[in-house]
Amino acid sequence: MKINRIHHVAIICSDYQKSKHFYTQILGFSIIKETYRQERKSYKLDLSVGDSGQIELFSFPNPPQRPSRPEACGLRHLAFEVENIEETVINLHNKGVETEEIRLDEITGKRFTFFKDPDNLPLEIYER
Template sequence: MLKAIHHVALICSDYERSRDFYSKTLGLRIVREVYRQGRQSWKCDLEVSPGVALELFSFPSPPPRPSRPEAQGLRHLAFAVDSVADAVRELSGRGVTCEPIRVDEYTGRRFTFFADPDDLPIELYEA
């Protein structure tokens, strides 16, 4: 029945800051960007990989997302990378602070976390 994840949608507090973070800092390609006047909302479609998108939304005065302690709902967003160490070095050069690299005790794969401009936890997982 389900084939794959098509997209993930995020609501941000500062549209331009988050758009720049996801497109310039993380390197996702902007596919489409529209302002929806009736909703006073921006929508930006970013390509993660062919057929997989991240939708970035802005809305007037969105409530903050409780992140710590962990709240019910979406826990984090994870991206597959070839090398966590290489990705951490690249992000560090772009001003992004990552947690220390850890090893998944069940898979033996390396991973780390960092936060987006709204403190959403983002994971890099070595695929």
């Protein structure tokens, strides 16, 4: 068996329009397809991330809250690679998104920082 790559990451949001705006207008991901599923009262928004990645953004009525701190078992965060971390941080700040201080990964020597989506999902930008 050989797994080629991660195909997509699925995210469930509490406010579809707010999250759609965040992922398309703030982070700049382009829409592949948007589907409203009447039987579930749910949207599914497929977003393109870079050359090959995708995010599936879902809305469901009254989804349970995500456990966060102290860190719960499970997916810890979602990280995006960027060319220039300072430029990306400035761009996020200009769009009203707060970030943590830029840190240095002592293992790889690369710089990174964290920020949150509208549902407080931890997101990371990691310099190439």
